[in-house]
Every structure is written in C-alpha cells, then in structure tokens.
Amino acid sequence: MAAIEIDGLTKQFGDVVAVNDLNLRIKEGEIFGFLGPNGAGKSTTIDILLDFIRPTSGAVRVLGHDAQREGEFVRRQIGVLPDGYQVYNRLTGRQHLEFVLEMKDVNEDPDALLERVRIADAADRKAGGYSKGMRQRLMLAMALVGDPNLLVLDEPSTGLDPNGAREMREIIREENQRGTTIFFSSHVMEQVEAVCDRVAIIDRGELVTVNSIDGLRDATETGEVLYVDVAELNNMSIEEVTRIDGVRTASIDDGRLRVTVADASKFVVLNAINANVIPVQDFSVVESSLEDLFVRYTNHAQEVQI
Numbered sequence: 314m315a316a317i318e319i320d321g322l323t324k325q326f327g328d329v330v331a332v333n334d335l336n337l338r339i340k341e342g343e344i345f346g347f348l349g350p351n352g353a354g355k356s357t358t359i360d361i362l363l364d365f366i367r368p369t370s371g372a373v374r375v376l377g378h379d380a381q382r383e384g385e386f387v388r389r390q391i392g393v394l395p396d397g398y399q400v401y402n403r404l405t406g407r408q409h410l411e412f413v414l415e416m417k418d419v420n421e422d423p424d425a426l427l428e429r430v431r432i433a434d435a436a437d438r439k440a441g442g443y444s445k446g447m448r449q450r451l452m453l454a455m456a457l458v459g460d461p462n463l464l465v466l467d468e469p470s471t472g473l474d475p476n477g478a479r480e481m482r483e484i485i486r487e488e489n490q491r492g493t494t495i496f497f498s499s500h501v502m503e504q505v506e507a508v509c510d511r512v513a514i515i516d517r518g519e520l521v522t523v524n525s526i527d528g529l530r531d532a533t534e535t536g537e538v539l540y541v542d543v544a545e546l547n548n549m550s551i552e553e554v555t556r557i558d559g560v561r562t563a564s565i566d567d568g569r570l571r572v573t574v575a576d577a578s579k580f581v582v583l584n585a586i587n588a589n590v591i592p593v594q595d596f597s598v599v600e601s602s603l604e605d606l607f608v609r610y611t612n613h614a615q616e617v618q619i
C-alpha cells in the first residue's frame with residue numbers, strides 16, 4: 314500500500330489553476346520531499362491531503378483511505394506540522410502535550426514525547442518563552458502524539474538556524490527509522506537534499522519530475538559545476554566563456570568563474586578558457602546541489618529561497 318496516492322488532482326481557484334492533474338505515489342517508509350518555488354501548489358496539495366480544502370477533480374488516498382470521504386479519520390491517523398503554527402504562550406510544553414493527548418484520547422508520557430524532540434528540560438517552561446526552534450520542536454512533538462504512521466511537515470525548518478535545521482533533520486531521520494513515512498514540503502534545498510529518499514518538484518501546479526537526488530543528477534546532462542579561479546573577471550570574459558563549445562552557463566560566483574558544462578569534457582572546456590579567454594589559476598569541480606537541479610528544472614532562479 315502506498316502511504317499517499319494522488320491521482321489526477323486538480324484545484325482551481327477561479328481562474329488560477331493551483332494544482333493541475335497531479336499524480337504522485339509516496340511509498341510507505343519513505344522520506345519524501347515536495348519541492349517547488351513560491352506559488353507552485355505545495356500548500357494547496359497538502360491542504361487537500363488533510364481535507365482542509367476540496368479538489369476541483371481527482372482523488373487522494375492517505376494510508377489507504379480516501380482523504381475527502383474519510384477526512385476526519387485520515388487526520389487522526391497522521392501527524393501534521395503545519396506552516397505558520399502558533400503556540401499558546403501561557404501554557405508550558407508539557408501542558409501543550411497533555412492537551413493533545415486528551416484531545417486524541419491517547420495514553421502516552423508527555424515527557425517521553427518532549428524527549429524525542431529534545432526539549433524535555435524545558436517541559437515546565439511556558440511556551441511563550443521558547444525560541445522559534447523550540448516552538449517548532451514542540452509542534453513536532455504534538456504531531457507525534459499517537460505514533461502516527463505518516464508525518465506531514467510543511468516547511469519544517471523555516472526560520473531555524475543551521476544547528477536547529479540539523480537537529481530537525483536528525484529528528485526526522487529518527488522518526489523515519491521508527492517506521493514513519495515522512496512527506497515534507499520545502500523550498501530549502503539543502504534540507505531536502507540531506508534527508509530525502511526521493512523528491513518531487515512541482516512548478517505552476519504541474520509535476521516537473523519525481524526522482525531520487527542521484528536520479529535527478531543522472532537525468533540532467535551534467536551533474537557537475539566547474540569553479541575556476543582566474544586573475545581577473547569581467548562581463549566580457551563571461552561572454553567569451555559562454556561562447557565556448559560545450560559551455561551551458563557561465564557566471565561570476567564569489568569572485569570565481571562558475572561554469573556548467575553540457576556534452577563536453579570539463580578539461581577541454583578548462584583548456585579553452587585558459588588558452589582563449591583568461592589564464593586559469595586553479596579550479597574545482599563540485600557536484601550539482603539540489604538547488605542547481607531545482608533551478609534547472611523550474612528555471613526560476615530568482616524565486617529560489619534559501
């Protein structure tokens with residue numbers, strides 16, 4: 314059984330087609346990243362999955378149940394970390410969990426849940442005094458009540474510092490190792506790259522690709538970026554590099570020449586730069602980050618947020 318099955322999903326808001334004939338299968342046990350630039354249709358898809366809004370056409374099954382006809386049942390089966398959450402400032406961390414435990418009629422130790430998200434030592438503090446990262450972990454602990462088989466995380470690392478984001482990744486991995494399927498939306502490329510088994514990229518409501526990170530790299534013409542140290546860079550030399558056979562893009566990145574290569578040897582390109590444009594002092598080859606791939610797939614460089 315797939316954890317999530319999305320079939321021919323379309324959602325229109327008046328003239329705006331937010332999601333257009335989306336088909337997607339998320340397997341049980343996966344960590345699945347749902348990526349797309351702003352306005353791509355990620356939140357709309359998640360809202361349909363949770364039956365907060367109804368699709369124009371198409372169907373969604375979550376853990377084998379129809380998300381629309383059995384919406385309430387589905388919501389009880391899954392844990393959700395919503396985007397734009399709010400804590401109750403005057404309640405402690407433990408009180409937040411006690412509230413959810415009672416609502417869901419679940420008998421679990423709130424402290425053990427807080428331990429899982431590493432804020433057990435702040436159990437008796439009021440959540441109003443928690444940092445952003447601690448609030449996010451508290452929300453995650455609330456999502457973990459009842460040990461759901463599926464976690465839906467909407468932008469789980471937004472606003473977290475690098476340590477907070479790393480810890481969030483570790484918690485996600487730990488929960489996945491307990492057998493939980495994880496579906497998370499993000500436009501934080503590094504986060505997705507570090508933790509996901511597979512990703513789907515959507516753009517303007519349409520599925521652009523679904524693949525593993527390595528698969529995405531293999532499917533593009535080149536998975537590598539060439540960084541070249543040269544004495545002096547200007548727009549003229551960038552122009553000239555762009556005209557070299559096999560060069561797909563050339564730009565200036567942090568004082569270095571950044572070149573992506575298509576259907577050509579990197580060394581042939583390097584030689585051509587050295588011989589015909591500007592002497593090469595040093596170079597390095599870096600595998601494409603998911604961000605590079607994302608930009609290539611969606612062609613919306615300006616909309617990528619990190």
Ligand SMILES: Nc1ncnc2c1ncn2[C@@H]1O[C@H](COP(=O)(O)OP(=O)(O)OP(=O)(O)O)[C@@H](O)[C@H]1O
Nearest residue numbers: 326329330331349350351352353354355356357358
């Ligand atoms: N209630 C609504 N009424 C009208 N248009 C809407 C509504 N909700 C979403 N849209 C439109 O649908 C499209 C998809 O929006 P959605 O919020 O799903 O994108 P997203 O991928 O989650 O974006 P972001 O990363 O910015 O949160 C956008 O063009 C948006 O303006």
